[in-house]
Amino acid sequence: MGPFELISQHGDHEQVVFCQDKSVGLKAIIAIHNTALGPALGGTRMFNYKTEEEALVDVLRLSKGMTYKAAAAGLNLGGGKAVIIGDSKTQKSEGLFRAFGQFVNSLNGRYITAEDVGTSVGDMEQIYMESPFVTGIPKDFGGSGDPSPYTAHGVLMGIKAAASEKFNTDSLKGMRIAVQGLGNVGSNLVKYLVEEGAVVTIADIDQSRVKMHHDKYGVAVVGPDQILGIECDIQSPCAMGAVVNDQTIANFKCKIIAGGANNQLATAKHGDQLRELGILYAPDYVVNAGGLMNVFVELEGYAPERAFDKTKKVYDNVKKVFEISKRDNIGTHLAADRLAEERIATIGKLKQRHPGKSSRSYTTLKEVYIR
Numbered sequence: 020m021g022p023f024e025l026i027s028q029h030g031d032h033e034q035v036v037f038c039q040d041k042s043v044g045l046k047a048i049i050a051i052h053n054t055a056l057g058p059a060l061g062g063t064r065m066f067n068y069k070t071e072e073e074a075l076v077d078v079l080r081l082s083k084g085m086t087y088k089a090a091a092a093g094l095n096l097g098g099g100k101a102v103i104i105g106d107s108k109t110q111k112s113e114g115l116f117r118a119f120g121q122f123v124n125s126l127n128g129r130y131i132t133a134e135d136v137g138t139s140v141g142d143m144e145q146i147y148m149e150s151p152f153v154t155g156i157p158k159d160f161g162g163s164g165d166p167s168p169y170t171a172h173g174v175l176m177g178i179k180a181a182a183s184e185k186f187n188t189d190s191l192k193g194m195r196i197a198v199q200g201l202g203n204v205g206s207n208l209v210k211y212l213v214e215e216g217a218v219v220t221i222a223d224i225d226q227s228r229v230k231m232h233h234d235k236y237g238v239a240v241v242g243p244d245q246i247l248g249i250e251c252d253i254q255s256p257c258a259m260g261a262v263v264n265d266q267t268i269a270n271f272k273c274k275i276i277a278g279g280a281n282n283q284l285a286t287a288k289h290g291d292q293l294r295e296l297g298i299l300y301a302p303d304y305v306v307n308a309g310g311l312m313n314v315f316v317e318l319e320g321y322a323p324e325r326a327f328d329k330t331k332k333v334y335d336n337v338k339k340v341f342e343i344s345k346r347d348n349i350g351t352h353l354a355a356d357r358l359a360e361e362r363i364a365t366i367g368k369l370k371q372r373h374p375g376k377s378s379r380s381y382t383t384l385k386e387v388y389i390r
Protein backbone atom coordinates (compact mmCIF):
# COMPACT_ATOMS: atom_id res chain seq x y z
CA MET A 20 0.00 0.00 0.00
CA GLY A 21 1.33 3.45 -0.92
CA PRO A 22 1.92 6.17 1.69
CA PHE A 23 -1.09 8.27 0.65
CA GLU A 24 -3.38 5.26 0.92
CA LEU A 25 -2.00 4.54 4.37
CA ILE A 26 -2.54 8.15 5.39
CA SER A 27 -6.17 8.08 4.23
CA GLN A 28 -6.71 4.81 6.04
CA HIS A 29 -5.29 6.15 9.31
CA GLY A 30 -6.90 9.56 9.52
CA ASP A 31 -6.49 12.16 6.80
CA HIS A 32 -3.39 13.79 8.18
CA GLU A 33 -2.49 17.32 7.10
CA GLN A 34 1.21 16.72 6.57
CA VAL A 35 3.69 13.88 6.84
CA VAL A 36 7.39 14.68 6.64
CA PHE A 37 10.08 12.09 5.89
CA CYS A 38 13.43 13.20 7.31
CA GLN A 39 16.75 11.70 6.26
CA ASP A 40 20.37 12.55 7.02
CA LYS A 41 22.67 9.70 6.08
CA SER A 42 25.73 11.36 7.64
CA VAL A 43 24.27 10.82 11.13
CA GLY A 44 22.09 7.78 10.36
CA LEU A 45 18.82 9.65 10.74
CA LYS A 46 15.59 8.26 9.36
CA ALA A 47 12.53 9.84 10.90
CA ILE A 48 8.91 10.62 10.14
CA ILE A 49 6.97 13.59 11.53
CA ALA A 50 3.19 13.35 11.22
CA ILE A 51 0.96 16.38 11.70
CA HIS A 52 -2.56 15.11 12.02
CA ASN A 53 -4.60 18.24 12.66
CA THR A 54 -3.81 21.85 13.55
CA ALA A 55 -7.37 23.23 13.74
CA LEU A 56 -6.95 24.09 17.42
CA GLY A 57 -3.27 25.01 17.45
CA PRO A 58 0.22 23.71 16.71
CA ALA A 59 0.57 19.93 16.61
CA LEU A 60 2.24 18.73 19.80
CA GLY A 61 3.39 15.19 20.45
CA GLY A 62 6.51 13.32 21.47
CA THR A 63 9.29 11.75 19.45
CA ARG A 64 9.43 7.98 19.75
CA MET A 65 12.65 6.13 18.94
CA PHE A 66 12.08 2.50 18.09
CA ASN A 67 13.67 -0.22 16.00
CA TYR A 68 10.72 -0.67 13.63
CA LYS A 69 10.98 -3.78 11.49
CA THR A 70 9.73 -1.99 8.38
CA GLU A 71 9.24 1.60 7.26
CA GLU A 72 5.54 0.89 6.84
CA GLU A 73 5.32 -0.15 10.48
CA ALA A 74 6.95 3.15 11.48
CA LEU A 75 4.60 5.14 9.26
CA VAL A 76 1.48 3.42 10.60
CA ASP A 77 2.65 3.99 14.18
CA VAL A 78 3.29 7.70 13.68
CA LEU A 79 -0.04 8.15 11.87
CA ARG A 80 -1.92 6.38 14.66
CA LEU A 81 -0.13 8.15 17.49
CA SER A 82 -0.45 11.63 15.98
CA LYS A 83 -4.20 11.19 15.51
CA GLY A 84 -4.45 10.11 19.13
CA MET A 85 -2.74 13.35 20.16
CA THR A 86 -5.32 15.44 18.28
CA TYR A 87 -8.09 13.79 20.27
CA LYS A 88 -6.23 13.99 23.55
CA ALA A 89 -5.43 17.70 23.25
CA ALA A 90 -8.92 18.57 22.01
CA ALA A 91 -10.68 16.67 24.81
CA ALA A 92 -8.29 18.24 27.33
CA GLY A 93 -9.49 21.69 26.26
CA LEU A 94 -6.02 22.76 25.11
CA ASN A 95 -5.25 24.99 22.14
CA LEU A 96 -3.12 22.32 20.58
CA GLY A 97 -3.35 20.08 17.56
CA GLY A 98 -2.03 16.54 17.24
CA GLY A 99 1.33 15.44 15.97
CA LYS A 100 3.98 12.85 16.66
CA ALA A 101 7.39 11.84 15.36
CA VAL A 102 9.22 8.54 15.11
CA ILE A 103 12.94 8.00 14.70
CA ILE A 104 13.71 4.60 13.21
CA GLY A 105 16.55 3.03 15.17
CA ASP A 106 17.67 1.30 18.33
CA SER A 107 17.43 3.75 21.22
CA LYS A 108 20.06 1.80 23.17
CA THR A 109 22.80 1.80 20.52
CA GLN A 110 22.01 4.32 17.78
CA LYS A 111 21.65 7.62 19.61
CA SER A 112 24.10 10.45 19.02
CA GLU A 113 24.29 14.21 19.34
CA GLY A 114 24.40 14.49 15.54
CA LEU A 115 21.27 12.39 15.11
CA PHE A 116 19.17 14.47 17.48
CA ARG A 117 20.53 17.80 16.26
CA ALA A 118 19.81 16.81 12.65
CA PHE A 119 16.32 15.79 13.72
CA GLY A 120 16.00 19.13 15.55
CA GLN A 121 16.71 20.93 12.29
CA PHE A 122 13.82 19.11 10.63
CA VAL A 123 11.54 20.01 13.54
CA ASN A 124 12.66 23.61 13.19
CA SER A 125 11.95 23.62 9.46
CA LEU A 126 8.24 23.29 10.30
CA ASN A 127 8.32 26.72 11.96
CA GLY A 128 6.26 25.74 14.99
CA ARG A 129 3.54 23.77 13.21
CA TYR A 130 4.95 20.76 15.08
CA ILE A 131 6.26 20.87 18.67
CA THR A 132 8.05 17.84 19.99
CA ALA A 133 8.57 16.25 23.42
CA GLU A 134 9.92 13.09 25.06
CA ASP A 135 8.36 9.72 24.36
CA VAL A 136 9.25 6.02 24.52
CA GLY A 137 12.94 5.67 23.64
CA THR A 138 13.84 9.35 24.04
CA SER A 139 14.97 11.28 27.11
CA VAL A 140 15.25 14.79 28.50
CA GLY A 141 18.88 14.75 27.34
CA ASP A 142 17.77 14.06 23.76
CA MET A 143 15.30 16.97 23.97
CA GLU A 144 18.20 19.17 25.05
CA GLN A 145 20.03 18.28 21.79
CA ILE A 146 16.92 19.11 19.73
CA TYR A 147 16.68 22.40 21.63
CA MET A 148 20.16 23.33 20.31
CA GLU A 149 18.59 23.48 16.85
CA SER A 150 14.99 24.47 17.50
CA PRO A 151 12.85 26.25 20.10
CA PHE A 152 9.91 23.99 19.21
CA VAL A 153 10.55 21.38 21.88
CA THR A 154 8.96 20.85 25.29
CA GLY A 155 9.95 18.63 28.18
CA ILE A 156 13.41 20.17 28.26
CA PRO A 157 15.23 20.30 31.62
CA LYS A 158 13.96 22.69 34.29
CA ASP A 159 17.19 24.75 34.01
CA PHE A 160 16.17 25.65 30.44
CA GLY A 161 12.68 26.72 31.52
CA GLY A 162 11.21 23.28 30.88
CA SER A 163 8.62 21.43 32.91
CA GLY A 164 10.63 18.35 33.88
CA ASP A 165 8.98 15.04 34.80
CA PRO A 166 5.24 15.10 33.84
CA SER A 167 4.27 12.06 35.95
CA PRO A 168 3.15 13.84 39.15
CA TYR A 169 0.85 16.00 36.99
CA THR A 170 -0.46 12.99 35.11
CA ALA A 171 -1.13 11.27 38.43
CA HIS A 172 -2.95 14.31 39.82
CA GLY A 173 -5.11 14.39 36.70
CA VAL A 174 -5.87 10.69 37.19
CA LEU A 175 -6.96 11.48 40.75
CA MET A 176 -9.32 14.13 39.34
CA GLY A 177 -10.66 11.63 36.79
CA ILE A 178 -11.28 9.08 39.55
CA LYS A 179 -13.15 11.70 41.58
CA ALA A 180 -15.31 12.66 38.59
CA ALA A 181 -16.19 9.00 38.03
CA ALA A 182 -16.96 8.50 41.73
CA SER A 183 -19.24 11.52 41.64
CA GLU A 184 -21.06 10.07 38.65
CA LYS A 185 -21.39 6.52 39.98
CA PHE A 186 -21.57 7.00 43.76
CA ASN A 187 -22.77 10.59 44.01
CA THR A 188 -19.74 11.68 45.98
CA ASP A 189 -16.35 13.22 45.23
CA SER A 190 -14.90 11.90 48.43
CA LEU A 191 -12.67 8.87 48.11
CA LYS A 192 -12.61 8.26 51.87
CA GLY A 193 -13.10 4.56 52.47
CA MET A 194 -13.36 3.87 48.73
CA ARG A 195 -11.68 0.56 47.77
CA ILE A 196 -9.28 1.32 44.93
CA ALA A 197 -6.97 -1.13 43.13
CA VAL A 198 -3.85 0.30 41.47
CA GLN A 199 -2.04 -1.83 38.87
CA GLY A 200 1.51 -0.58 38.30
CA LEU A 201 3.67 1.47 40.68
CA GLY A 202 5.83 3.30 38.17
CA ASN A 203 6.06 7.05 37.67
CA VAL A 204 2.30 7.54 37.50
CA GLY A 205 1.08 4.75 39.80
CA SER A 206 3.39 5.62 42.67
CA ASN A 207 2.33 9.29 42.70
CA LEU A 208 -1.30 8.21 42.43
CA VAL A 209 -1.02 5.86 45.43
CA LYS A 210 0.31 8.78 47.48
CA TYR A 211 -2.66 10.97 46.50
CA LEU A 212 -5.18 8.18 47.13
CA VAL A 213 -3.78 7.42 50.58
CA GLU A 214 -3.97 11.13 51.41
CA GLU A 215 -7.64 11.06 50.35
CA GLY A 216 -8.33 8.22 52.80
CA ALA A 217 -8.98 5.56 50.14
CA VAL A 218 -8.47 1.89 50.96
CA VAL A 219 -5.78 1.04 48.40
CA THR A 220 -4.62 -2.33 47.07
CA ILE A 221 -1.50 -2.43 44.89
CA ALA A 222 0.29 -4.79 42.50
CA ASP A 223 3.40 -4.62 40.34
CA ILE A 224 5.61 -7.19 38.67
CA ASP A 225 8.56 -5.43 40.32
CA GLN A 226 8.51 -6.72 43.90
CA SER A 227 10.91 -4.04 45.17
CA ARG A 228 8.38 -1.37 44.21
CA VAL A 229 5.59 -3.30 45.90
CA LYS A 230 7.60 -3.58 49.10
CA MET A 231 8.54 0.08 49.06
CA HIS A 232 4.91 1.22 48.72
CA HIS A 233 3.64 -1.31 51.25
CA ASP A 234 6.24 -0.19 53.81
CA LYS A 235 5.62 3.50 53.16
CA TYR A 236 1.81 3.57 53.07
CA GLY A 237 0.71 0.32 54.70
CA VAL A 238 -1.47 -0.49 51.66
CA ALA A 239 -2.67 -4.02 50.85
CA VAL A 240 -0.79 -6.10 48.29
CA VAL A 241 -1.96 -8.74 45.79
CA GLY A 242 -0.14 -10.50 42.96
CA PRO A 243 0.02 -8.94 39.49
CA ASP A 244 -2.20 -11.74 38.16
CA GLN A 245 -4.90 -11.03 40.74
CA ILE A 246 -5.20 -7.26 40.84
CA LEU A 247 -7.70 -6.81 37.99
CA GLY A 248 -10.09 -9.39 39.47
CA ILE A 249 -10.25 -8.19 43.08
CA GLU A 250 -13.51 -6.97 44.54
CA CYS A 251 -13.31 -3.18 44.80
CA ASP A 252 -15.07 0.06 43.91
CA ILE A 253 -12.51 1.39 41.44
CA GLN A 254 -9.84 -0.25 39.27
CA SER A 255 -7.04 2.09 38.28
CA PRO A 256 -4.80 0.53 35.60
CA CYS A 257 -1.46 2.37 35.59
CA ALA A 258 0.84 -0.16 33.90
CA MET A 259 0.31 -1.31 30.34
CA GLY A 260 -2.40 -1.15 27.65
CA ALA A 261 -5.20 -3.56 26.64
CA VAL A 262 -6.03 -4.57 30.23
CA VAL A 263 -9.71 -4.79 29.26
CA ASN A 264 -9.73 -7.67 26.79
CA ASP A 265 -11.60 -10.90 25.97
CA GLN A 266 -9.78 -12.78 28.72
CA THR A 267 -10.17 -10.21 31.53
CA ILE A 268 -13.54 -8.59 30.93
CA ALA A 269 -15.68 -11.15 32.73
CA ASN A 270 -13.45 -11.02 35.82
CA PHE A 271 -13.79 -7.37 36.77
CA LYS A 272 -15.55 -6.94 40.13
CA CYS A 273 -15.53 -3.16 40.26
CA LYS A 274 -17.95 -0.34 39.45
CA ILE A 275 -15.46 2.02 37.81
CA ILE A 276 -12.32 1.75 35.68
CA ALA A 277 -10.27 4.96 35.74
CA GLY A 278 -6.50 4.89 35.42
CA GLY A 279 -3.43 6.41 33.83
CA ALA A 280 -2.42 3.67 31.36
CA ASN A 281 -2.76 4.36 27.64
CA ASN A 282 -5.10 2.30 25.42
CA GLN A 283 -6.77 0.36 28.23
CA LEU A 284 -9.45 -1.13 25.97
CA ALA A 285 -8.13 -3.88 23.66
CA THR A 286 -10.83 -2.85 21.16
CA ALA A 287 -13.82 -0.49 21.07
CA LYS A 288 -16.06 -3.54 21.52
CA HIS A 289 -14.72 -3.88 25.07
CA GLY A 290 -15.94 -0.35 25.83
CA ASP A 291 -19.44 -1.39 24.80
CA GLN A 292 -19.17 -4.52 26.92
CA LEU A 293 -18.13 -2.57 30.03
CA ARG A 294 -21.21 -0.42 29.55
CA GLU A 295 -23.44 -3.50 29.34
CA LEU A 296 -21.82 -4.81 32.54
CA GLY A 297 -22.63 -1.54 34.32
CA ILE A 298 -18.95 -0.68 34.80
CA LEU A 299 -18.31 3.02 34.28
CA TYR A 300 -15.21 3.53 32.14
CA ALA A 301 -13.46 6.91 32.42
CA PRO A 302 -11.67 7.08 29.05
CA ASP A 303 -7.90 6.79 29.37
CA TYR A 304 -6.82 9.68 27.19
CA VAL A 305 -9.12 12.11 28.98
CA VAL A 306 -8.03 10.85 32.41
CA ASN A 307 -4.27 10.83 31.72
CA ALA A 308 -4.03 14.26 30.03
CA GLY A 309 -2.39 15.91 33.08
CA GLY A 310 1.09 15.37 31.63
CA LEU A 311 0.10 17.05 28.37
CA MET A 312 -1.44 19.94 30.31
CA ASN A 313 1.84 20.32 32.19
CA VAL A 314 3.82 20.47 28.96
CA PHE A 315 1.34 22.96 27.50
CA VAL A 316 2.16 25.35 30.34
CA GLU A 317 5.70 25.53 28.92
CA LEU A 318 4.23 27.38 25.96
CA GLU A 319 2.90 30.07 28.27
CA GLY A 320 6.14 30.25 30.28
CA TYR A 321 6.36 27.40 32.76
CA ALA A 322 5.09 27.69 36.33
CA PRO A 323 4.54 24.49 38.35
CA GLU A 324 1.59 25.88 40.33
CA ARG A 325 -0.26 26.79 37.13
CA ALA A 326 0.43 23.35 35.69
CA PHE A 327 -0.86 21.69 38.85
CA ASP A 328 -3.96 23.87 38.77
CA LYS A 329 -4.60 23.01 35.14
CA THR A 330 -4.70 19.28 35.89
CA LYS A 331 -7.87 19.91 37.96
CA LYS A 332 -9.63 20.42 34.60
CA VAL A 333 -9.53 16.65 34.08
CA TYR A 334 -12.46 16.48 36.50
CA ASP A 335 -14.65 18.70 34.28
CA ASN A 336 -13.51 16.97 31.10
CA VAL A 337 -14.42 13.51 32.39
CA LYS A 338 -17.79 14.86 33.54
CA LYS A 339 -18.38 16.24 30.04
CA VAL A 340 -17.68 12.78 28.60
CA PHE A 341 -20.31 11.26 30.91
CA GLU A 342 -22.82 13.92 29.86
CA ILE A 343 -22.27 13.16 26.16
CA SER A 344 -22.51 9.44 26.85
CA LYS A 345 -25.96 9.98 28.42
CA ARG A 346 -27.06 12.58 25.86
CA ASP A 347 -26.26 10.37 22.86
CA ASN A 348 -26.77 7.01 24.55
CA ILE A 349 -23.28 5.77 23.65
CA GLY A 350 -20.37 4.26 25.58
CA THR A 351 -17.98 6.65 27.31
CA HIS A 352 -15.13 5.56 25.01
CA LEU A 353 -17.12 6.89 22.03
CA ALA A 354 -18.32 9.92 23.98
CA ALA A 355 -14.69 10.98 24.56
CA ASP A 356 -14.06 10.98 20.81
CA ARG A 357 -17.23 12.96 20.29
CA LEU A 358 -16.17 15.54 22.88
CA ALA A 359 -12.90 16.02 20.97
CA GLU A 360 -14.57 16.13 17.55
CA GLU A 361 -17.18 18.64 18.65
CA ARG A 362 -14.53 20.97 20.06
CA ILE A 363 -12.42 20.73 16.90
CA ALA A 364 -15.49 21.52 14.80
CA THR A 365 -16.64 24.50 16.88
CA ILE A 366 -13.40 26.11 17.97
CA GLY A 367 -11.54 25.14 14.80
CA LYS A 368 -14.14 27.05 12.79
CA LEU A 369 -13.73 30.15 14.97
CA LYS A 370 -9.98 30.05 14.41
CA GLN A 371 -10.50 29.87 10.66
CA ARG A 372 -12.55 33.07 10.82
CA HIS A 373 -9.93 34.86 12.94
CA PRO A 374 -6.76 32.98 12.12
CA GLY A 375 -4.51 35.34 14.08
CA LYS A 376 -0.99 34.26 13.40
CA SER A 377 -1.77 30.76 12.24
CA SER A 378 -0.77 31.53 8.67
CA ARG A 379 2.62 32.87 9.78
CA SER A 380 5.79 31.20 10.84
CA TYR A 381 6.94 31.33 14.43
CA THR A 382 10.42 31.84 15.74
CA THR A 383 9.97 31.03 19.43
CA LEU A 384 7.91 28.57 21.42
CA LYS A 385 6.15 31.36 23.32
CA GLU A 386 5.17 33.04 20.06
CA VAL A 387 3.25 29.93 19.08
CA TYR A 388 1.03 30.35 22.09
CA ILE A 389 0.40 34.11 21.79
CA ARG A 390 -1.80 34.15 18.76
Ligand code: NAD
Nearest residue numbers: 166167170200201202203204223224243258279280281310
Ligand atom coordinates in the same frame (compact mmCIF):
# COMPACT_ATOMS: atom_id res chain seq x y z
P1 NAD B 1 6.48 3.21 34.22
O1 NAD B 1 7.23 2.39 33.25
O2 NAD B 1 7.21 4.17 35.10
O3 NAD B 1 5.64 2.25 35.21
C1 NAD B 1 4.93 1.13 34.80
C2 NAD B 1 4.88 0.18 35.99
O4 NAD B 1 4.02 -0.90 35.68
C3 NAD B 1 6.23 -0.42 36.35
O5 NAD B 1 6.45 -0.32 37.74
C4 NAD B 1 6.09 -1.90 35.90
O6 NAD B 1 6.87 -2.78 36.68
C5 NAD B 1 4.61 -2.11 36.11
N1 NAD B 1 4.04 -3.22 35.35
C6 NAD B 1 4.30 -3.62 34.08
N2 NAD B 1 3.57 -4.68 33.75
C7 NAD B 1 2.79 -4.96 34.84
C8 NAD B 1 1.83 -5.96 35.11
N3 NAD B 1 1.50 -6.89 34.23
N4 NAD B 1 1.23 -5.94 36.33
C9 NAD B 1 1.55 -5.01 37.24
N5 NAD B 1 2.47 -4.05 37.04
C10 NAD B 1 3.09 -4.04 35.85
O7 NAD B 1 5.35 3.96 33.38
P2 NAD B 1 4.52 5.27 33.79
O8 NAD B 1 5.22 6.47 33.30
O9 NAD B 1 4.14 5.18 35.24
O10 NAD B 1 3.23 5.08 32.87
C11 NAD B 1 2.25 4.11 33.19
C12 NAD B 1 1.18 4.14 32.11
O11 NAD B 1 0.62 5.44 32.01
C13 NAD B 1 1.67 3.79 30.70
O12 NAD B 1 0.64 3.13 30.01
C14 NAD B 1 1.92 5.17 30.08
O13 NAD B 1 1.84 5.12 28.68
C15 NAD B 1 0.76 5.94 30.68
N6 NAD B 1 0.97 7.40 30.73
C16 NAD B 1 2.01 7.93 31.43
C17 NAD B 1 2.18 9.30 31.48
C18 NAD B 1 3.29 9.93 32.30
O14 NAD B 1 3.24 11.14 32.55
N7 NAD B 1 4.29 9.17 32.72
C19 NAD B 1 1.29 10.15 30.82
C20 NAD B 1 0.22 9.59 30.10
C21 NAD B 1 0.07 8.20 30.08
